[in-house]
Amino acid sequence: MRVLLGTLTVILAVLAFGCAALSLGAFAGLNPASPSALRLLSAVEGTLASGAHLPLEAFWRGAAEVVLAGVCMWMAAYIKPR
Secondary structure, eight states: HHHHHHHHHHHHHHHHHHHHHHHOOOOOOOOTTTTTOOOHHHHHHHHHHHHOOOOOOOHHHHHHHHHHHHHHHHHHHHEEEO
């Protein structure tokens, strides 16, 4: 049971960091003067969003990804094995 909770904690933490990076990319797509590394992240986020058929604009996708990252990190911290 302890190994399962530890594995789930790691998976949720990785998902949280991934969602945080995607939200950064979504918000970077709103700024035409963003650095090229953030533009690359924005292109990846846009490609993933269009592949998932999300009809939201970049701002709302970024806001949703921030909330999802927060929820995943909260769940990872909540179920962390002690």
